Every structure is written in structure tokens, then in C-alpha cells.
Amino acid sequence: MMLVDQQQAMPHVEKLDISQLAKQHYDRVFRFCSTRVGYHHAGDAAQDTFVTAQRNLSKFRGESQPLTWLIGIALNECRRVNRNNHRTEPLPEFRDETSQEGQLINREVLRQALAKLSEEHRDVVTLHEIDGFTYEEIAQIAGVPVGTIKSRLFHAFTNLRKAIYTPEPTTPGNGSSLEVK
Amino acid sequence: MENVKSYLDGELDIAQKAEVETHLRNDAELQKMVEEFSAISTTLKTAEAGEPYGLDKLEARLAGQQNTSLMERKKIFRLASYWSMAGILLAIGAFSMTRSRGSNADMALKSKSVGSIRNTESGDAASASTSTSSDYAKMKAEPNKPSSVDNPSVSDTATPATEDGLANGSATPESRWTRSMQSGASASPSDSMKGAGGGFDKRAQAGASSDSMYQSTQTQPKVKSENARPMAHSGGAFSDSEARKSVESPFKQDMRAKRDGTTQTIPGVPETEHGIYLERMGQVQVKVEDLKRAVNEATGMVTSLDGFVTSSNTQNEADGGVATMTLRVPTKSFTTAIDKLEAMGDLIVENTGSLDITKPTVDNSARMISWADEEKRLIDELNKTSNNDRRYRLKQLIGQARANLEAHKAEVNSLLERAKYSTIELSFVRGDKAVVKGGTTNTNWSGNALKDAKENLSGIGQVLGTMMIYFLVFFPVWLPFVIAGLVIRKRNKG
Numbered sequence: 148m149m150l151v152d153q154q155q156a157m158p159h160v161e162k163l164d165i166s167q168l169a170k171q172h173y174d175r176v177f178r179f180c181s182t183r184v185g186y187h188h189a190g191d192a193a194q195d196t197f198v199t200a201q202r203n204l205s206k207f208r209g210e211s212q213p214l215t216w217l218i219g220i221a222l223n224e225c226r227r228v229n230r231n232n233h234r235t236e237p238l239p240e241f242r243d244e245t246s247q248e249g250q251l252i253n254r255e256v257l258r259q260a261l262a263k264l265s266e267e268h269r270d271v272v273t274l275h276e277i278d279g280f281t282y283e284e285i286a287q288i289a290g291v292p293v294g295t296i297k298s299r300l301f302h303a304f305t306n307l308r309k310a311i312y313t314p315e316p317t318t319p320g321n322g323s324s325l326e327v328k
Numbered sequence: 329m330e331n332v333k334s335y336l337d338g339e340l341d342i343a344q345k346a347e348v349e350t351h352l353r354n355d356a357e358l359q360k361m362v363e364e365f366s367a368i369s370t371t372l373k374t375a376e377a378g379e380p381y382g383l384d385k386l387e388a389r390l391a392g393q394q395n396t397s398l399m400e401r402k403k404i405f406r407l408a409s410y411w412s413m414a415g416i417l418l419a420i421g422a423f424s425m426t427r428s429r430g431s432n433a434d435m436a437l438k439s440k441s442v443g444s445i446r447n448t449e450s451g452d453a454a455s456a457s458t459s460t461s462s463d464y465a466k467m468k469a470e471p472n473k474p475s476s477v478d479n480p481s482v483s484d485t486a487t488p489a490t491e492d493g494l495a496n497g498s499a500t501p502e503s504r505w506t507r508s509m510q511s512g513a514s515a516s517p518s519d520s521m522k523g524a525g526g527g528f529d530k531r532a533q534a535g536a537s538s539d540s541m542y543q544s545t546q547t548q549p550k551v552k553s554e555n556a557r558p559m560a561h562s563g564g565a566f567s568d569s570e571a572r573k574s575v576e577s578p579f580k581q582d583m584r585a586k587r588d589g590t591t592q593t594i595p596g597v598p599e600t601e602h603g604i605y606l607e608r609m610g611q612v613q614v615k616v617e618d619l620k621r622a623v624n625e626a627t628g629m630v631t632s633l634d635g636f637v638t639s640s641n642t643q644n645e646a647d648g649g650v651a652t653m654t655l656r657v658p659t660k661s662f663t664t665a666i667d668k669l670e671a672m673g674d675l676i677v678e679n680t681g682s683l684d685i686t687k688p689t690v691d692n693s694a695r696m697i698s699w700a701d702e703e704k705r706l707i708d709e710l711n712k713t714s715n716n717d718r719r720y721r722l723k724q725l726i727g728q729a730r731a732n733l734e735a736h737k738a739e740v741n742s743l744l745e746r747a748k749y750s751t752i753e754l755s756f757v758r759g760d761k762a763v764v765k766g767g768t769t770n771t772n773w774s775g776n777a778l779k780d781a782k783e784n785l786s787g788i789g790q791v792l793g794t795m796m797i798y799f800l801v802f803f804p805v806w807l808p809f810v811i812a813g814l815v816i817r818k819r820n821k822g
Contacts, residue, residue: 169386178377190382197386239375252371275337276372282339301333308364 163213165201172214173197176221179278182239183225192228196221211287218280219288222270236269238262239277252311260310268303271296332358336365401816408812415804422801605689605743606682608662608750615759616673619651622756626653629668633661635749649758654751662750669754676757689743696736703729 176196181189199220200207207216229236238261241254261269274285275296282300286293334340335348352358616622619642627637635657642651657665666680703726710722799806 165390166387169383169390173383173386174380177380177382181377181380182375186378189378189380190385193380194382194386194389198389201390239377241371241374241376252367254371254374257368257371272372276369277375277377282334282337297334297339298330301330304333304365304368307368308361311368312364 163204163207165197165204168200168213168217169197172217175214175278176217179218179221180225182273182277183222183236184228185237186240188228188232192221192224195228196224199224212284215280215284215287218274218278218284222288236266239273256311257307260307263310264303264306268299268306271299272303272307275300329358329361332362333365336362336369400819404812404815408808411808412805415802415808418804419802604684605686605747606659607685607746608659608680608682610662610666610681610750610752611677611679612666612669612675612752613677613755613757614669614673615676615757617759619649619756619758622672623651623653625672626655626669626754626756630655630657630665633657633665635661635665651756653754653756655754656749656751659748659750662752665750665752669752673756674759685743685747689740689747692736692739692743696733696740699729699733699736703733 173193177189177193180192180196184192196217200217203220207213211219225236238258241257261272264272270289271285274280274288275282280288282293282296285296289296331340331344331348335345340348352362614622623640623642627640630637635655637653638656639654640651641653643649655665662680666678670678706722706726706729710719710726713719713722
């Protein structure tokens with residue numbers, strides 16, 4: 148459990164300094180935005196996240212950690228950027244490397260499998276697997292119970308596994324689109 | 329099964345973890361799922377976000393944002409304040425213009441009702457009464473002049489005679505009689521004499537025109553001279569007036585004294601200082617809380633003033649209620665009665681007026697005296713005549729003279745009675761709160777409560793309506809602030 152007691156975590160809620168928050172959490176917010184709006188728009192989205200946080204600093208009551216609060220703002224900023232750019236949320240880019248620990252999945256196949264997920268499932272998978280948030284943190288960001296996050300994550304992985312490991316029926320002249328590396 | 333992912337993420341407690349591991353040892357499919365989940369998770373973690381950039385820009389933005397935000401807010405609020413001040417001035421100007429227009433309208437209304445004796449009617453009643461208020465005003469300003477509304481003929485013809493005679497006191501009663509009678513419009517006794525035929529016709533033919541009794545009385549000296557009964561040429565006192573008065577009734581004596589100028593008053597009749605007999609009338613409408621009580625009080629008041637109630641009607645007391653009464657009070661107590669009625673509640677309407685009955689009163693009394701004189705003369709002649717035909721004819725004439733005398737006497741009595749008692753049309757309207765005073769129980773509490781509730785509801789509606797009107801009128805004041813708030817909010821969001 149990464150979340151600590153709220154009273155201990157936020158003893159100085161009134162003294163939150165946005166500059167300090169930016170220095171501490173800008174990288175994670177940037178990466179979060181990069182996986183959702185793309186690398187080129189991530190800078191603007193991350194900056195807008197902190198500007199919005201600065202305007203709403205007085206509304207922060209310390210009920211969650213500053214990072215999860217910032218990620219919640221960033222999530223809305225990324226959606227706004229995608230909406231303004233008239234595009235759907237881009238899929239994350241994966242490094243093309245072979246793990247020393249075991250078999251990896253073809254990146255393109257994984258991207259296609261991610262694209263087939265619902266937005267809720269994709270958000271949970273991204274937040275947990277890519278951004279590294281715990282179940283509790285994701286529950287705070289999404290505003291749902293932890294059990295819901297567990298369930299969504301399991302069903303999201305089940306769908307990914309099905310999309311990746313179950314071969315689609317082949318059509319003449321078209322080989323299988325899925326292959327396990 | 330759902331715990332497989334949690335197991336891989338290390339989110340299970342010891343018991344759950346042991347349970348999953350037990351299943352894993354026995355279930356090959358589950359083992360395969362764990363391996364594939366693990367592969368997906370490992371691959372997902374290879375997602376690259378790139379090197380973060382823009383922190384320096386962010387710090388610059390955050391530093392500038394505070395100043396910009398403050399400056400923008402100050403600017404917007406300054407602009408809103410200017411607009412609001414302009415709006416306030418505009419609203420004040422519009423309000424004062426409206427007020428001045430309203431006061432001008434009030435002044436116009438007041439000028440219309442200037443001179444009204446008393447007119448506290450409100451609404452339509454007030455506007456309806458303005459048409460006659462000027463006439464009442466004239467009457468009040470010049471009480472010695474009869475109202476042209478009440479009796480135009482008096483003001484046109486008879487008034488100068490009575491004014492000159494009584495107000496100045498210079499003219500003799502005889503001249504007053506003559507002038508009044510010459511302008512009289514009522515039927516002349518000589519007409520009836522003509523109809524009856526006889527000696528009067530002959531006298532009239534002898535030297536008097538037939539349409540004026542006084543011309544016929546001017547012929548009387550001829551007759552009287554024949555009978556050696558000197559008589560004043562123009563209606564003056566008889567030479568044997570003392571003897572005549574001794575045999576006349578007190579009423580005739582009073583009227584004769586009035587005619588001769590030896591007295592200015594008629595017993596029982598209030599004599600105004602200007603010698604005008606007025607039949608006074610009043611209309612009073614008062615809002616009271618208890619109708620029965622008000623009716624009783626009004627009755628008691630009238631009785632105490634030696635007056636009486638001629639009619640009284642109380643109806644529909646449970647639903648508002650109206651009581652109407654017709655009061656007759658002595659004219660000398662008319663003003664007192666009006667004042668007391670006013671004090672019984674909230675005055676709604678009060679109109680007072682007068683009808684000048686001087687002319688018909690004096691006219692009829694003069695004719696009555698003349699007929700009395702004629703009766704006396706005929707009786708004297710009858711006593712001296714031995715011719716039976718002549719006596720028979722004289723008796724006929726005496727009967728006619730007595731009939732005319734009684735008719736005029738009755739008319740005079742009626743007129744004097746009208747002058748003696750004034751009429752007040754009184755109406756009571758039940759007030760807003762029918763609270764029964766004096767410790768008695770209010771039996772109509774539910775109706776009153778409903779009525780009060782309705783009135784309060786309408787009052788609240790009126791307050792809300794007033795607030796809405798003010799809200800709309802003062803829109804230049806609040807609108808800039810609303811716009812400023814919206815602009816700031818939008819910029820904050822943006």
C-alpha cells in the first residue's frame with residue numbers, strides 16, 4: 148500500500164506550493180500525458196495540468212495525495228487536448244527490445260489489442276502497467292472503489308489475452324494478424 | 329480466477345495468495361493464463377514516454393500566471409465597477425423621472441379635486457366624483473349662493489331676491505316677496521280660482537293679469553277699500569294686524585311674522601345666517617371591523633342627536649359584509665353626525681351636499697298667507713252680506729280658499745321638515761380583519777383565517793413581483809458583475 152494515512156500525508160495542505168509540486172511530479176505527469184496525447188503534445192498537456200492545478204489549489208482538501216490529484220487533472224487535460232485536436236487517444240509506443248526474462252509480445256499486436264479495449268479498461272491498464280499506480284491510487288484517480296479497479300484490470304487482461312493469443316479466422320490471401328514472438 | 333491478476337501484482341493477502349498458488353499447482357490452464365498475463369504485463373511496461381521537457385516553461389508560466397491572473401481579475405472587476413456605476417446612475421435617473429411623472433399626475437388629480445368639501449374616495453369613486461367637486465367647492469366658498477347644480481332655477485332667478493333681501497338687510501320683506509313671487513314658477517292660485525269661476529275672475533279681469541297671484545292681491549285694495557279694510561299696497565302689514573294675529577294659528581302667525589320681517593326665524597327650522605333654507609344630504613362609507621357593532625353605534629349616535637334611522641340593511645356578513653343605513657339627523661347636528669360617523673372606522677367615501685329649498689319654502693308660505701288673508705276677507709264679507717245667492721257664492725269661495733290654504737300649508741310643512749332634518753346615506757364595509765372586540769368569541773375564525781391567508785399570499789406575490797421589477801430595472805447594476813464572473817470562470821477553465 149503506497150498510500151499513507153491522509154492525516155500524515157497532508158499535514159500542510161494549506162502550504163502546498165505549486166512550484167514544489169511541479170519539481171516533484173512533473174516527470175510522472177509528463178509521462179502520463181505522453182502515453183495519452185503523444186510525445187509532441189505531452190509538454191503542453193503537462194504544463195496546462197500544473198497551471199490548472201495552480202488555479203484550483205485552494206480546492207485541494209488533502210483527501211488524496213498530490214500526485215493522484217495532479218493525475219486526475221492531467222487525465223482531463225489529455226482528453227481536452229485530444230478533443231481539440233479532433234483525434235482519439237493515441238496508443239502508447241513500446242520499445243522494441245527482447246526481455247531477458249521471458250517472451251515478449253509483438254508490439255503491434257499488443258497495440259491493436261489495446262485499441263480494442265474499452266476506454267475504461269484501457270485507462271486502468273495504462274495507469275497500472277505503464278504509469279505504475281497502485282490499485283488504490285487508480286481508484287482515487289478514477290473515483291471508483293478498489294474492487295472495481297481489480298475487476299476492470301482482470302477483465303481488461305482477459306480481453307487482451309484473448310485478442311493476442313486466440314488466432315482470428317484467416318481469410319484467403321491474408322495471413323494471421325497475430326503472432327507470438 | 330479474478331484474483332490471478334491481483335496475484336501477479338502482489339495485491340493479495342497471504343491467505344488469498346496461498347489459495348491461488350494451490351489452484352496453480354493443480355490447474356494447467358490457470359498456469360497458462362498466469363504466464364500470458366505476465367507476458368502482456370511485461371510487454372506493456374516497455375512503453376516509452378520519452379524524455380520529459382517543458383519544466384522550465386512551466387515554471388515561467390506559473391510565475392507569470394499569478395501576476396497575469398491578478399491583473400486580469402482587477403481589470404475585469406474595474407470594468408464591471410464602471411459599468412455598475414453607470415447602471416446605478418441610469419437606474420436612479422429613470423426612477424426619479426418615474427417619480428416626477430407620478431407626482432405630476434398626483435398634482436393634476438389634486439388640482440381637479442381642489443375645493444371639494446370632503447372627498448376621500450379612492451380609485452374609481454374618486455375619479456367619478458371629480459366632475460362635481462368644483463360645484464361643491466363653489467358652494468363651500470360661497471355658502472350664501474345656492475348651488476347651481478342643486479337648484480339652477482334658484483340661482484338664476486330667485487337667488488338675487490333672497491340675497492339682496494336677507495344678506496344686505498336693506499330691502500324690505502315686501503320687496504323681497506314681490507321679487508321672489510314675480511320670478512316664481514309654481515302654479516298661481518289665481519289659476520285655480522279661474523277654474524272655479526266666480527268673483528276672483530272678475531277681479532282679475534278688472535285690472536290684473538291672470539298668471540300672478542300678487543297681481544291679483546294688488547287688486548285687493550280695491551275690494552278692501554270697498555270694505556273699508558285698508559291694506560298695504562304691496563303685501564304690507566294689515567292695519568288691523570294685531571287683531572288678525574289673535575285669531576290666527578301660531579304657525580300662520582310665525583309665517584306672517586316672517587313675511588313682515590318682524591322675525592327672521594321659523595320655529596323648529598334652523599335659520600342660517602344668510603336666510604337660506606338648506607336640505608343637507610351626506611353620503612358616508614366607512615370600513616369597520618364589526619358590522620353589527622357599527623350599526624348599533626350609528627343608531628345610538630343618531631338617537632342621541634335627536635335623529636332617527638329610516639332604514640337599515642345588513643347583509644352577507646360572513647363574506648365581507650355590507651351594512652347600509654339611511655339616517656335623518658337634525659340639520660343643526662349634521663356636521664357633528666358626519667364627524668362621529670367618520671370616527672367609527674376607516675373612512676372610504678364622504679360626500680356632503682345641500683339642496684336650497686328657500687325659494688319653494690318662501691313661495692309656498694307667501695301663498696299660504698295670502699290665502700289666509702283671502703279667507704278672512706271672504707268671511708268678513710259673508711258676515712256682512714244678507715243676500716242668499718251672494719252668501720252661497722261666498723261660502724263656495726271660502727271653501728276653495730281653505731283648500732288652497734291647507735295645500736300650501738302642507739307643502740310648507742314638508743319643506744320645513746326637510747330643512748329641519750338632514751339625510752345621511754351611510755354604508756359600512758367590513759374591514760380586513762373581522763376581529764370581534766370586547767372579549768366575545770369570533771365564530772368566523774376559519775373564514776377569517778382563509779381570507780388572511782389569501783391576502784398574505786397576494787402580499788407575498790406582490791413583494792415577489794416588486795422584487796422582480798427591481799431586479800429587471802437594476803439590470804445595468806448586476807449584469808456587469810455576472811458577465812465579469814462568467815468571463816473569469818471561462819478564463820480559469822480555459
